[in-house]
Amino acid sequence: MNKENTTAEEKLVLPRTIHLVPMDVISGFEVRPGFYEINGATAIPGGVNFTVHSHNATSIELLLFHRGETEPFAALPFPRRYRIGNVYSMIVFKLNIEEFEYAYRVDGPYEPEKGLIFDKSRYLLDPYAKAVTGQSQWGKSSPHGQHYRARVVKDDFDWKDARPPLIPMEDLIIYELHVRGFTKDPSSGVQYPGTFAGLLEKLPYLLELGVNAVELMPIFEFDEMQDYRVWEGQELCNYWGYNTVSFFAPNTSYAAGTEYNREGNELKNLIKTFQQHGIEVYLDVVFNHTAEGNEQGPFFSFKGLDNNIYYLLTPEGKYYNFSGCGNTVNCNHPIVRQMILDCLRYWVTTYHVDGFRFDLASILSRNEDGAPMGDPPLLQALAFDPILGDVKLIAEAWDAGGLYQVGSFPAWNRWAEWNGRYRDDLRRYLKGDEGCAQAAALRLAGSRDIYGGAGRKDASINFLTCHDGFTLYDLYAYNEKHNEKNGWGGTDGANDNNSWNCGAEGETEDPAVNALRRRMIRSAFALLMCSRGIPMFLAGDEFCNTQFGNNNAYCQDNITSWLDWSRLEKNRGMFRFFQYMIRFRKKHRVLRTSLSNGACGFPDVSFHGVEPWCSGFFESHERYVGVMFAGAERSTGPQVVYVASNAWWEELEVTLPRLPASMYWELAADTWEEEQPPRRPAEERFTIRPRSVMVFVAR
Template sequence: MSYSFSELDFMKPELGAAFTGEGTHFAVFSAHAEQVELCLFSDDGKEETARLALPKREGDVWSGYIAGLRPGTVYGYRAHGPYDPKAGHRFNPNKLLLDPYAQQVMGELQWDDALYGYKVGDPQEDLSFDDRDSAPFMVKGVVQDLEFDWAGDSAIRRPWTETIIYETHVRGLTMTHPGVPDELRGTFLGMASDPVIEHLVDLGISAIELLPIQYFPDDRFLLEKGLRNYWGYQTLGFFAPQPRFLSAGAVTEFKTMVKRFHAAGIEVIMDVVYNHTAEGSERGPTLSFRGLDNLSYYRLSPDDPRHSYDTTGTGNTVNIAHPMVLRMVLDSLRYWVGVMHVDGFRFDLASTLGRTRHIEFDREGTFFDAIRQDPILSGVKLIAEPWDVGDGGYQVGGFPHPFREWNDKYRDDVRRFWKGDGGLVPGVAARLTGSAQQFNHSDRGATSSVNLLSAHDGFTLMDTVSYDNKHNDANGEENRDGHSDNHSHNMGAEGPTDDQGIRDARDRRRRNMIATLMLSQGVPMLLGGDELGNSQGGNNNAYCQDNEIGWTDWSGVDDPFLAFCKGAIAFRKAHSALRQERFLTGEPAEDGTVEIGWYRPDGAAMDDATWQDGELRTLGLFLCKSVDDERSDQLFLVFNAGGDCEVTLPDVNGIQAWKRVLDTGAAEEGFAEHPAESPAMVYGASVVAFEPA
């Protein structure tokens, strides 16, 4: 069948391949190309059936319309222009290029030297030119029909004060779940299966945060070692779901997953990677952006544009300062919200997105301004990973509203406090109250901090109490990768042990940390599997472990610790004092009501000398929030990382008597109610909560 572009002056405003109902309109950006060709392929993607030069160019957008071309059409691009690496140009029409706006990706990338724009191994390195056709080894785009029956599905828009996030991986959570059908394991439909949703609902989760699900290839060096890109932080297709997560190859499977989560009251947050792509440095392959317009899509060295400018540690940095690249990112975000119905995003290495044309981070930069004025994006959940590897990249607390931020200070201080390090009482006090030093500015709220004990990157909670050192040998890098300073403690044995005393101590420390997380102001995030006692065998960088190391172990589903996690989450939901929208200053309310107070074990208020006592291991925190004119939610919390002690219960707000309602030192009845005498016995290494009797 022969194809030709319509003579009609047909121009759709959107980029990508847009099916109109009667044909398909193609549009792609390139400021420096001299010609862009659309390549059509057979249904299996193996044979190139047509090569057509896009006939229209306007505003650096190349476009054309083919009447009768239907969804399911397989396609790619070739771009003609100067091959002048020293000037930043790397056009090579022998290389088939994935459409940056492709909504579905066909096939697996087959690594071959033909994928590179230069001759691999040539003495001139990337200054050489390779004339082999890369199409046989390349993935291709597939034209989509966006119609889907959402059956009234709509965004949940749950307040941050009611949000509990569960970070997980599509394959990791489902590959060993005994209740997920074999054919659905590792897929979106497996994630949306009844057993998984029932677990999350029963646990009390309100939002699921998925590690990258946009199309990413496996890194060549990993495949050569018998490994693969498990986590997915090497995005190449910002509009397309990862094919390996589709059980039958239909993009609608992702929509079905979102629809099912929404029906269960769970929001869907995507971990997105707009700071770099899978093309690597100037010595990487030519797969899409590099071949379409290297000088526009990537930041290049200001001193030598032959070389990439890297603030991400991956070899390249997306040039978010370019208006058309910024448009691509915003179009992608709007696509996932408007077409795929997701509820929010966690931005990987988000400091890179805030870097201006002059490279410095700017919290008032173009990207943030664009997000804040956008009527669609400003209303969804936005979470920043507030750092990158460039100069000035660590920006915890530096992002503008409405962004929330991962707070590694929370993780480190809580781990160190429960490990028994000295001088941590002031630090953990700050974390319990929302990390005001970092976030209480620019009218930001007390939910700005996303509090975490563990995440995909680092030790799991179980490994934090089971290993003193990382054990990443399976990654093939001689244990050099991953962080070495994990603030972990093995409690007496490195790894699994039959010593019941050590096992009991580990269980209590895990309870203490989960209780601390759920009793803290801010937004709690639980790493998927932590509630099950999941271990990665001490591997704290399982990015390439698409196997039992990286997958969630469901054998702990009957463990009492899971019941404790459910209880801790339910306790948080029951107490509005733990979920406040504004930072508490310590100033009494107009009626004299005390909203927050800090106490020593003897019942006296904390003073400067006590705060500076490096040997202090016990801290009392009183919290109050008015529910209405007649009722208040009031709690007295004790965090004891020392030995057994007696704690005098505070005389505050006229409370006459207290009852003990949470006690991590009494695992079998952690949430049972008991009258409390003052002073009250608090076990060593425990968290206790009291309510007015």
């Protein structure tokens, strides 16, 4: 038997005497004490094992529902002797997993000032639910989170001989996308728009582009109808999905078909197929808050099980809000820490996920009083967990409470970080701000000033765009955010975008402005691909996708957020440029990592002004950056790449560093042109035109 393909039923080893133990009868069902160390609901031979825990509950009932019904057909209270410590476990025999759904009712003290708000009238979703009902059709979720129920999932997906790509961090090129928005627009041309299957249909496109890792915005079950409203005739919802309902369940509205009790198989097929073609799959995970919100939010799971354990509470029993979304998960409490670890292990072992990006990860370093911790137990546990040993861990190293940890995130040389300083410094430099050249050079060289002191390797995730903010096209088409359609009077979204409209706000017919915008996009991407660290960019940037100036499109389930694939044909030249720079990065390993102490007499990394080896840092011109990477490999010999960047509005005369007599410089890329001409030898003295990037290779 292939051990990787054994089902949950086959993995369980039941005591030989199980049927010899006298069974109880509750509500007409034969039951016996269950397996206390197996959380959630698990199908076993002859029945289903249900295990749930609560520190402060006085009693718990298991509720069974016929599929689609709102009221239970059976209520099974856990007998007192079925409880060990704070864990309630019961096997219910002769249950067909395809014929029922389940929830819990939990009783306990009601003392809000202590954070205890038990309510026996509520139906509670199992925190370890592997599938959530009422969510399979987008826009038609269960009534605002009040009656979520769970299904038992049969884990029998056949992975065959699938193996993870295990791509070294230094070689990654990450592509961030939203599963629904990637193919929902009819212009995508897929058979199953807005789904995992639709994304899989675009695999040939991703292979053609050249990326080798996709980062999926939240695919844990969430309620897109949370905060649903209509603004000026436009329906708004929680489109992005940063409002987790269940950490262990995939979003079933992203499945092309209904997968009763096989929920997740379509996602598993996506992951398996991507991996077979050398593309890793990462999940954007949201452990910093849940969809239950604050005191005015819904009450469907954690609040009713152990509110004062799962959430950070003030001394008065109110919710701390370091997430900006109403509540904050108490990540370093032992119970919550174990749940998060169980969750990530589950996604790795059951779904073969290659990595995780942690939303507002600085919250994961906060103590129960909200204070930052020096060595957060959760982050340390994830860093050293054996199951997660090959998994990429990526932190968004800040939160909405003002904690900013870029460069100081507790890492144990295991965590990478979204480098927000890379984004900010490069954006300011590219639009021509004064005094930004030195910072830009340091970012291109791998942000050693941020990460070098701690000896951290491959820690910097370099990005200029992501879901949160402008697209790359909008970065050079708008001076200001245009979020009016979000319905908040323009108060939402970041104000410090470091964008530049190149002379006209929004769409224009001016050919000079449009040519400049395209050049700015090419220059930005060229620098991203020629920077040490791990590059990441937003889906659609490669064909100038726009959000029409909206830099916080979290609620826009429409063409504002959906990719407009018609722009691919309109901007095919930009797509080819992105392809070219991705191939260039892959071909020149010296751009990705230090190969040695240098080559050809050059150091590993060196900085230059318009004259080589200038004495002061860019004193020759404050808006010019020259960075040279040099190294050698046994198989390829010396590699030397010189990146020249002119953020000034006039052309400059530049001199390249002198090569050994047996070598010469070759021009490999010039962002002044969209279509890259064949490589050609370059003179030691050259002209770089305004707001452009040129890349040279030593031959």
